[in-house]
Amino acid sequence: MQLFPCPFCGPREESEFHHGGEAGNLRPDGAEVTAERWAGYLHMRDNPKGATREIWVHMTCGEFFAMSRDSVNHKVSGSSVLGEAEHGR
Amino acid sequence: MPNARATTVQAADGITVRSVNASPTAETDRNAVLDRFARFLPAAFYYKTFMWPDWHLFEPRIRAMAGLGVVDPDWQPRQVSDQINHHCDVLVVGAGPAGLAAAASAAAAGHSVVLADDRTHPGGSLRHRAGEVDGVEGRAWVEATVARLKGAGQLVLSDTTAFGLYDHHLVALNQRHADGRPDTLWRVRPRRIVLATGAIERPVPFANNDLPGILSADAALSYLRRHGVLVGRDIVVATNNDSAYEPASALAAAGASVTVVDCRRDGAAQAKTGIRVLGGRTIAAARGRNAVQGVQLDDGTTLAADCVLVSGGWTPTVHLFSQAKGKLAWSDQLAAFIPSEAIDGIGVAGAVAGTVSLSDALASGAAASGDFGSSSPALRGTGVEATLGVVSLWPKPKASGRVWIDYQSDVTAKDVELAARENFVSVEHLKRYTTLGMATDQGKTSNLNGLALLADITGRGIPEVGTTTYRPPFTPVPFASLAGSRRGSMHAAVRRLPLEANHRASGGVFQEYGGWLRPAYYGGGEAGASIQEEARQARQSVALFDGSTLGKIEVIGPRAAEFVDFIYYNTMSTLKPGHCRYGFMLSDNGVVFDDGVLVRLDEHRFIVSCSSSHVAAVHARLEEWRQDRFGRDAVYIHNATAQYATLTVSGPNARQVVEALELGAALDDASLPHMAVAAGRFAGDEVRIARVSFTGDRSYEISIRADRAEALWARMQHEGRAFDAVLLGLESLMILRAEKGYIVIGKDTDGTTMPHDLGVAGPRTKRASEFVGRRSLFTEAANSTDRNQLVGLAVREGEAPLATGAHGVEKRDGRRRSIGFVTSSYQSPTLGHPVALALIERGAARHGETIDVQHLGVVRQATVVAPCAFDLEGRRLHA
Amino acid sequence: MTRHYSALSLFKEGIAGQTGWVKAWRSPDPKPRYDAIIIGGGGHGLATAYYLAENHGVTNVALLEKGWIGGGNTGRNTTVVRSNYFYPESAAIYGLAHSLYKTLSKDLNYNVMFSARGILTLAHSEAAMETAARSVNAIQVNGIDCELFSVEDVCRVVPIYNFSPDARFPVYGGTWQPSGGTARHDAVAWGYARAASRLGVDIIQNCEITDFIIEGGRCRGVVTSRGAIRAERTGMAVAGHSSVLAAKAGFRLPVNSYALQACVSEPVKPIIDTVVISPDTGVYVSQSDKGELVIGGALDRIPSYGQRGNLPVLEGVVAGMLEMFPIFGQLKMMRQWAGIVDVVPDSSPIIGESPLPGLFLNCGWGTGGFKAIPAGGTLLAHLLATGQHHDISRPFDLDRFARGRLIDEAAGSGIAH
Known part of the structure; x- marks a missing residue:
């Protein structure tokens, strides 16, 4: 059972959280976006092995936030409220 | 209880036990005959045969022979297992001397401690090996230390096995109870973990080392000193280390004749009174059929014996440390793997850390508490052997006879040799090929002997061969402990209507729909007839329906209009306050995710009415887009679904019934036309009246505080009586909406359906502003002409309804292929014939075409028609 | 020396003390150049090696495995084999796998214990x-x-x-x-390894890919912990680690x-x-x-x-x-x-040439890869041998994501893999 730090509620059990995607996957607007760019936004992922920065939502408080962790050893290095870089997914 | 281990289950009056996997008993097992064919049945022989004529001919017999205990088909759980979450400063696993020292140190420093041990009585080796701590006899020191811990309010758990060390240092423990209660699962999250898990004595390799009467030397000592049982009269002890001499002496002192066969030449230096020591010798083979009768030594000497004790060194119990991804290092001195690099927050102490003497164990225990320990003076221990002096005594290749490595999985040294010969030289391959270490003890006694032999055969060092991965659980854990109380509705809760009791009183028969328990139909009659009758009556006069499960999510704020425009496929910002509009929500992949009516209460306030089963998901999406794209201050979202009951009056006489409710709102069609909302009051409470319809008839959805809904429902029923009002269950409502061609998302659409497949293409081409899913509506697939589109299907006069789930089929290139499927199909009592909705390839262009429809191999014909089969002009909405 | 497996050879070896069995697969040192390289010694990689040799006669092949063969998902799954799929594309691929499973023990001379228990x-x-x-x-x-x-x-x-x-x-x-x-998972890996090795494929364990050799915009081989190995065609079948290799090759996957x-x-x-x-x-x-x-x-x-x-x-x-x-x-x-x-978003496999020419993909099986091993091997082998899609693999190309042509079983049947 992992503990994730919600920036609003503090450390909580993993089962209260939902993975929202990789941070920085910005959504391109418009009907003119190329098919490749749109598929990149919808589907393509870095899926890094090791250090990763992701968007999570703490379902019990409803807040989305960014979290840095390691996808191999599962150590969490920190979390923060959504910054500009993570918006516009 | 299948697969209980005789030596670990507490005896109790009246328990019945029998041996497993023997027919009929272990002494007279008929399958023992297989033993004579052992030379033809080496490890993994089954991969090499049984292929011809077919594996199926052999498999049933093999399955019947495999497995141990028998599952009792009539077994019933008596009560659920408790599950306890616990936080503490220090969790100490193992209440031997090292663990006790660690717990005492942490407790003395004022920290909260949990001390867990898998045995009934704490003390570990101090319970049966001689030793003194600070001059106090070992067992007395154990009792005093435990009493002190308990007295200080610390938690001491006996019969409790720490079986898993999981991510972020959560430790899972299973506690057994002597009083017959089911086991308890503990999830302990300590700030520091001390692993004082001890070590397990290894067997000694020689031929026939699996005969009954051969057991570990430490076990024999434990039988003697814990239970007063002398395991034999003529005892041979086989060893390669000093630790076997205390058992040997003790058994001799208890009256047994004891001979120690010590592979070390100077083993005799350990000689104690009353025992004979044969140094520099090993056992070549044990003799006996159903029990050991003697041994033959490597020099040909034979010794008679009724019991052979083995002590092949000690394997530190590193399981939990390794589960935490701790690194191991090989110790030549101990002939074992021990923890090497420290892990943050985890200390190791005692035999698992490689200590031998009692003093070292106590010191390592105190140190293992780390920052949580006290600085009190070190405990001084004196034991019988302060040294181990172990030398290697591994199984050797080409030994004669059957030298057992894994007693449970029946793996011999020859099997390991065979595996190596066939290139299964990775330790994981060895395990899987021979099943070494895969039985219920998961290799606790066998692994090291197996990999040492593999190392020898392949010319590698033992560290180079490495170990297999240690996985939870340390010992098998009851499924019931893991499940705990998560049974029935505690496993997956059902949601219930505020008026459930009223519906039941009216004869409602309930079923689960999308997580909600709702009336399927009313009345005690046959389901099909009752449903038809409800659907028929609803069109005649008036019907009452509980639609409380419909989503009611409020969207409020200065950018609310812009927000709903983005969220919906349809333009919503042009909606006038006091009105509603039907629309689709898409996923960003362009697929219709939900449909429903959006209500605009005022300029900056909307209510998203979404499908009952989608409320949580829609709410989550709205929240995501709000926070991600619009900002917290621009929009506020509140899911009010459970706060309101929504009661619907539908039918030609609906308005008369609603008027009789005296809600204080103007109900004439000029004031409250179709797709408009009005505010009213009922018995002092605000109500919202929305003219939206899922039946195709004039309808009023009245929303009221859930806790005041009962009176309104009663009043509706009362006023409805004059109009022969009928209560609608969900099944008849399904018929009514299908007659009209109204869809249910997820039933009449699938995970590929886009809005233009449902005949709503306008916004796709016309909308200028961005919305969720927009770009996906223009991919190659979205633009293609062979998409499945919503249609109606008509059958020939007098025929029964099509089966829901039947497929439209056609032949292409000589092969039958699916062109879509029936999504909804009912007999319409009003129309007197069946109605059906379907998603059919190029369906919109096929109107009038007759297609083949196949269900479970039977093909019928149906004609593609428009989805709406009833009141095509929609007059009844206003009638 | 006993090579063939049968009840008779077991009996003969029983008399001889089981000492005559040869290695199930050889463990040669890697050569500097092959006709094709397969990355990943799981079921899909091993099956690819076997079918390259068996179906296409391409035997100068190296199969490179980071650890030990069959040690990833092949040895960790619940061994279910089925082909009850909704979409014809899925039915074709899993149906191919299923039909090959039925005769696999005899084809490989290795009892994989495929058991049609429903x-x-x-x-x-x-x-x-x-x-x-x-x-x-x-x-x-x-x-x-x-x-x-x-x-x-x-x-x-x-x-x-x-x-x-x-x-x-x-x-x-x-x-x-x-x-x-169900089938016996380890046996599938070992059976393919043994059969491929006999046909000449070099199975090289403990050989980790550290980089790709990219020349002229094409993949021309790999750099490994055991040296550089070149080939004009490289296939990868590394399941959960696909994104890691893709990053080395300079592209991303929908994984x-x-x-x-x-x-x-x-x-x-x-x-x-x-x-x-x-x-x-x-x-x-x-x-x-x-x-x-x-x-x-x-x-x-x-x-x-x-x-x-x-x-x-x-x-x-x-x-x-x-x-x-x-x-x-x-x-x-x-x-x-x-x-x-x-x-993968549609829970269907990705089979086809990657954005790096010369590098071919077999990934995205998600939770259902074991049942597809014979098909995954057949189709990747076809790609490596011919450079072209087999008819059955074409719908599963990576380009389906940009085209919007996802094959999502859950979308149609409500039940994913």
Whole structure:
């Protein structure tokens, strides 16, 4: 059972959280976006092995936030409220 | 209880036990005959045969022979297992001397401690090996230390096995109870973990080392000193280390004749009174059929014996440390793997850390508490052997006879040799090929002997061969402990209507729909007839329906209009306050995710009415887009679904019934036309009246505080009586909406359906502003002409309804292929014939075409028609 | 020396003390150049090696495995084989795999113990029965055996199921594929390895890819922990680690890696004779030939490369299993583990040339890769040998994501893999 730090509620059990995607996957607007760019936004992922920065939502408080962790050893290095870089997914 | 281990289950009056996997008993097992064919049945022989004529001919017999205990088909759980979450400063696993020292140190420093041990009585080796701590006899020191811990309010758990060390240092423990209660699962999250898990004595390799009467030397000592049982009269002890001499002496002192066969030449230096020591010798083979009768030594000497004790060194119990991804290092001195690099927050102490003497164990225990320990003076221990002096005594290749490595999985040294010969030289391959270490003890006694032999055969060092991965659980854990109380509705809760009791009183028969328990139909009659009758009556006069499960999510704020425009496929910002509009929500992949009516209460306030089963998901999406794209201050979202009951009056006489409710709102069609909302009051409470319809008839959805809904429902029923009002269950409502061609998302659409497949293409081409899913509506697939589109299907006069789930089929290139499927199909009592909705390839262009429809191999014909089969002009909405 | 496996050779070796068996596969040192390289010594990679040699006569092939063959998902799955798929594209690929499984033991001269003990997917509501009918009809139209089961049928096949009237997940019926079943996972890997090695393929273990050799915009080989190895065509079949290799090759994949857990009970005498899947609990259960109940469940929905089990998801899976079979409350869990699965948005595989020419993909099988091993091998071998798609693999090309032509079984049948 992992503990994730919600920036609003503090450390909580993993089962209260939902993975929202990789941070920085910005959504391109418009009907003119190329098919490749749109598929990149919808589907393509870095899926890094090791250090990763992701968007999570703490379902019990409803807040989305960014979290840095390691996808191999599962150590969490920190979390923060959504910054500009993570918006516009 | 299948697969209980005789030596670990507490005896109790009246328990019945029998041996497993023997027919009929272990002494007279008929399958023992297989033993004579052992030379033809080496490890993994089954991969090499049984292929011809077919594996199926052999498999049933093999399955019947495999497995141990028998599952009792009539077994019933008596009560659920408790599950306890616990936080503490220090969790100490193992209440031997090292663990006790660690717990005492942490407790003395004022920290909260949990001390867990898998045995009934704490003390570990101090319970049966001689030793003194600070001059106090070992067992007395154990009792005093435990009493002190308990007295200080610390938690001491006996019969409790720490079986898993999981991510972020959560430790899972299973506690057994002597009083017959089911086991308890503990999830302990300590700030520091001390692993004082001890070590397990290894067997000694020689031929026939699996005969009954051969057991570990430490076990024999434990039988003697814990239970007063002398395991034999003529005892041979086989060893390669000093630790076997205390058992040997003790058994001799208890009256047994004891001979120690010590592979070390100077083993005799350990000689104690009353025992004979044969140094520099090993056992070549044990003799006996159903029990050991003697041994033959490597020099040909034979010794008679009724019991052979083995002590092949000690394997530190590193399981939990390794589960935490701790690194191991090989110790030549101990002939074992021990923890090497420290892990943050985890200390190791005692035999698992490689200590031998009692003093070292106590010191390592105190140190293992780390920052949580006290600085009190070190405990001084004196034991019988302060040294181990172990030398290697591994199984050797080409030994004669059957030298057992894994007693449970029946793996011999020859099997390991065979595996190596066939290139299964990775330790994981060895395990899987021979099943070494895969039985219920998961290799606790066998692994090291197996990999040492593999190392020898392949010319590698033992560290180079490495170990297999240690996985939870340390010992098998009851499924019931893991499940705990998560049974029935505690496993997956059902949601219930505020008026459930009223519906039941009216004869409602309930079923689960999308997580909600709702009336399927009313009345005690046959389901099909009752449903038809409800659907028929609803069109005649008036019907009452509980639609409380419909989503009611409020969207409020200065950018609310812009927000709903983005969220919906349809333009919503042009909606006038006091009105509603039907629309689709898409996923960003362009697929219709939900449909429903959006209500605009005022300029900056909307209510998203979404499908009952989608409320949580829609709410989550709205929240995501709000926070991600619009900002917290621009929009506020509140899911009010459970706060309101929504009661619907539908039918030609609906308005008369609603008027009789005296809600204080103007109900004439000029004031409250179709797709408009009005505010009213009922018995002092605000109500919202929305003219939206899922039946195709004039309808009023009245929303009221859930806790005041009962009176309104009663009043509706009362006023409805004059109009022969009928209560609608969900099944008849399904018929009514299908007659009209109204869809249910997820039933009449699938995970590929886009809005233009449902005949709503306008916004796709016309909308200028961005919305969720927009770009996906223009991919190659979205633009293609062979998409499945919503249609109606008509059958020939007098025929029964099509089966829901039947497929439209056609032949292409000589092969039958699916062109879509029936999504909804009912007999319409009003129309007197069946109605059906379907998603059919190029369906919109096929109107009038007759297609083949196949269900479970039977093909019928149906004609593609428009989805709406009833009141095509929609007059009844206003009638 | 004994090479061929049979009852007779076992008997002869029995007389000779089992000393004449040759290595199941050779372990040569890598050569600097091959006609083709396969990265990944799991079932898909090994099958690719075998079919390259067997179907196409391409035998100058290196199969490179970071650890030991069969050590990833091939040896960590719940061994289910079935082909009851909704879309014709899926039916074609899994049907190919299924038909190859049926004769695999004889083809490889290695008993992979394919056992058609039937696959039962339950339906827990009227709505689920309608969806089940939709699936059964689609599968039948696809030419694959599948039946719609009533409650009585279910009761006949798994009488120990929880048919209590107050069961949380009552049974309304289900779908039944009689020819579905299980196979021995390790044997599939070892059987392919042995057969490929005999045909000349070099199986090289403990050989990790550190980089790709890219020249003229093409993949021309790989740099490994055992030196550079060149080939004009390279295939990768590395499941959950696909994104890691893709990053080295300079492109991204629509893959998320998750841990998928499974566990087994202590071995008991035969009690359940088929594979039972409950979509509502997300749990599937079968019993191995060794007597262990094999239990699989939902993904840990936390992207991960940590090949280990966790507690919360396991507890949910076990609770669901006991909801289905309350009598298993008398049993104990013996072993718990996890594999890293490569989950793609439509849960269908990706097979085809990668954005780096000369590098070919076989990934995205998610939780269902084992059942597809013979097909994955056949199709990747075809690509490596010809540079062209097999008809069956074409719809599964990576380009389907930009074209919007996803093949999402869950979209059609409501039940994913």
